[in-house]
Amino acid sequence: MDIYQAEDTMVCTSRVPGLKQTNLRVLRGLKGNLVVATDTVGVDKGNWVFTVSGSAARYAVGDFDVLTDLAVGGIIDNWQED
Amino acid sequence: MDIYQAEDTMVCTSRVPGLKQTNLRVLRGLKGNLVVATDTVGVDKGNWVFTVSGSAARYAVGDFDVLTDLAVGGIIDNWQED
Amino acid sequence: MDIYQAEDTMVCTSRVPGLKQTNLRVLRGLKGNLVVATDTVGVDKGNWVFTVSGSAARYAVGDFDVLTDLAVGGIIDNWQED
Amino acid sequence: MDIYQAEDTMVCTSRVPGLKQTNLRVLRGLKGNLVVATDTVGVDKGNWVFTVSGSAARYAVGDFDVLTDLAVGGIIDNWQED
Amino acid sequence: MDIYQAEDTMVCTSRVPGLKQTNLRVLRGLKGNLVVATDTVGVDKGNWVFTVSGSAARYAVGDFDVLTDLAVGGIIDNWQED
Numbered sequence: 001m002d003i004y005q006a007e008d009t010m011v012c013t014s015r016v017p018g019l020k021q022t023n024l025r026v027l028r029g030l031k032g033n034l035v036v037a038t039d040t041v042g043v044d045k046g047n048w049v050f051t052v053s054g055s056a057a058r059y060a061v062g063d064f065d066v067l068t069d070l071a072v073g074g075i076i077d078n079w080q081e082d
Numbered sequence: 083m084d085i086y087q088a089e090d091t092m093v094c095t096s097r098v099p100g101l102k103q104t105n106l107r108v109l110r111g112l113k114g115n116l117v118v119a120t121d122t123v124g125v126d127k128g129n130w131v132f133t134v135s136g137s138a139a140r141y142a143v144g145d146f147d148v149l150t151d152l153a154v155g156g157i158i159d160n161w162q163e164d
Numbered sequence: 165m166d167i168y169q170a171e172d173t174m175v176c177t178s179r180v181p182g183l184k185q186t187n188l189r190v191l192r193g194l195k196g197n198l199v200v201a202t203d204t205v206g207v208d209k210g211n212w213v214f215t216v217s218g219s220a221a222r223y224a225v226g227d228f229d230v231l232t233d234l235a236v237g238g239i240i241d242n243w244q245e246d
Numbered sequence: 247m248d249i250y251q252a253e254d255t256m257v258c259t260s261r262v263p264g265l266k267q268t269n270l271r272v273l274r275g276l277k278g279n280l281v282v283a284t285d286t287v288g289v290d291k292g293n294w295v296f297t298v299s300g301s302a303a304r305y306a307v308g309d310f311d312v313l314t315d316l317a318v319g320g321i322i323d324n325w326q327e328d
Numbered sequence: 329m330d331i332y333q334a335e336d337t338m339v340c341t342s343r344v345p346g347l348k349q350t351n352l353r354v355l356r357g358l359k360g361n362l363v364v365a366t367d368t369v370g371v372d373k374g375n376w377v378f379t380v381s382g383s384a385a386r387y388a389v390g391d392f393d394v395l396t397d398l399a400v401g402g403i404i405d406n407w408q409e410d
Contacts, residue, residue: 001188001199001200001201001232001233001234002199002200003190003198003199003200010132010158011158011159011160012132012155012156012157012158012159013157013159014123014124014156014157015123015155015156015157016122016123016134016142016143016144016153016154016155016156017144018138018141018142018144019134019155019156024083024132026085030197030198031197033112034085034112035083035084035085036083036084036085036132037083040180041178041179041180042178050174050176050188050200052180052183052231052232052233053233054136054218054219054233055136055137055138055219056182056219056221056222056231056232056233057138057233058138059182059229059231060180060182060231061180062180062181062182065141067134067138067141067142067155068083068134068138069083069134069135069136069138069139070083071180072180073176073179073180073183073231074176074178074179074180074183075176075177075178075179076174076175076176077175077176077177078175092296092322093322093323093324094296094319094320094321094322094323095321095323096287096288096320096321097287097319097320097321098286098287098298098306098307098308098317098318098319098320099308100302100305100306100308101298101319101320106247106296108249115276116249116276117247117248117249118247118248118249118296119247136300137300137301137302139302140302147305149298149302149305149306149319150247150298150302151247151298151299151300151302151303152247165352165363165364165365165396165397165398166363166364167354167362167363167364194361194362204344205342205343205344206342214338214340214352214364216344216347216395216396216397217397218382218383218397219383220346220383220385220386220395220396220397221397223346223393223395224344224346224395225344226344226345226346235344236344237340237343237344237347237395238340238342238343238344238347239340239341239342239343240338240339240340241339241340241341242339256378256404257404257405257406258378258401258402258403258404258405259403259405260369260370260402260403261369261401261402261403262368262369262380262388262389262390262399262400262401262402263390264384264387264388264390265380265401265402270329270378272331279358280331280358281329281330281331282329282330282331282378283329300382301382301383301384303384304384311387313380313384313387313388313401314329314380314384315329315380315381315382315384315385316329
């Protein structure tokens with residue numbers, strides 16, 4: 001599982017049906033890299049979160065039919081950047 | 083899920099039967115790296131998209147028997163490069 | 165499987181139900197990168213451990229329903245950093 | 247899916263039974279990195295190919311019992327290196 | 329599949345039950361990175377090997393219940409480092 005800081009929500013009008021109405025969130029990694037994750041926890045911009053990848057991400061959203069490969073797993077209570 | 087900009091379609095006359103007639107698209111990542119994805123959304127060159135990887139990619143193309151490991155998940159409505 | 169040194173436990177009050185009450189541990193890789201793993205072995209800060217990733221991580225915690233993608237696989241008895 | 251140029255065939259007298267008699271091919275990536283893939287397409291040295299990874303690779307060889315994690319998916323008809 | 333050179337065996341008295349009594353081997357990649365793999369082929373220190381990752385690794389050890397994500401797939405007969 002990896003550590004990211006939440007950025008903006010991502011809007012995608014055209015997307016595959018398998019993603020349904022899930023919330024897509026842009027995340028920034030510790031080295032500045034950007035990824036996209038489904039969010040069922042309800043993060044706010046600036047929150048530090050950890051993510052669950054692979055097939056576990058599909059279970060994490062509470063609906064195995066949602067076709068994500070990365071889901072927000074939780075909000076880290078206290079995180080000090082190095 | 084990762085963020086890419088669509089490049090050209092890729093032509094492969096010789097390929098494994100498991101890929102069927104799916105459209106293969108070359109994508110360029112935020113750091114310039116190139117990957118290949120199946121596209122069922124219908125992207126145009128220059129579109130910014132996000133991709134779904136792993137076993138979820140097979141579901142994303144709407145036919146689990148298509149042997150992809152990366153599928154276009156959707157077109158990002160507005161994307162400003164850093 | 166990868167080699168990491170255990171750092172602090174991570175506290176996440178808000179997290180997806182699928183992670184249950186598993187212990188989350190921050191680990192530091194050989195190149196300084198940070199990841200998060202579930203720990204059922206009981207590591208102490210400073211221990212050198214190896215991790216199991218992907219679907220095998222879910223089996224490693226002894227409960228396939230725990231939605232992790234990285235689990236501590238064991239504590240390395242003797243490890244000399246290069 | 248990733249883009250590689252085919253190098254030599256790899257000979258491995260001692261290998262796990264699960265790989266059967268599949269052809270193993272060394273491939274060189276766009277950044278010079280080397281990987282090994284099973285090849286059922288029949289590539290020649292110098293061909294540009296794309297690869298399928300993960301569980302999809304096992305299906306790609308036409309025999310799910312072959313224990314590969316990377317298979318040649320097809321030969322790219324025209325490829326210009328940057 | 330990736331190419332590594334075998335280093336020492338790794339001793340882990342405390343480990344998850346799912347790994348059973350499998351032999352754990354430290355491997356060094358072509359760029360110097362270190363990983364850990366289960367070895368059922370019987371490699372010696374200094375051998376060049378290739379590895380199988382992901383769910384295929386569990387099949388490669390001949391016992392799907394062994395919780396590895398990386399297994400030695402075979403010994404390369406002749407390997408010249410660049």
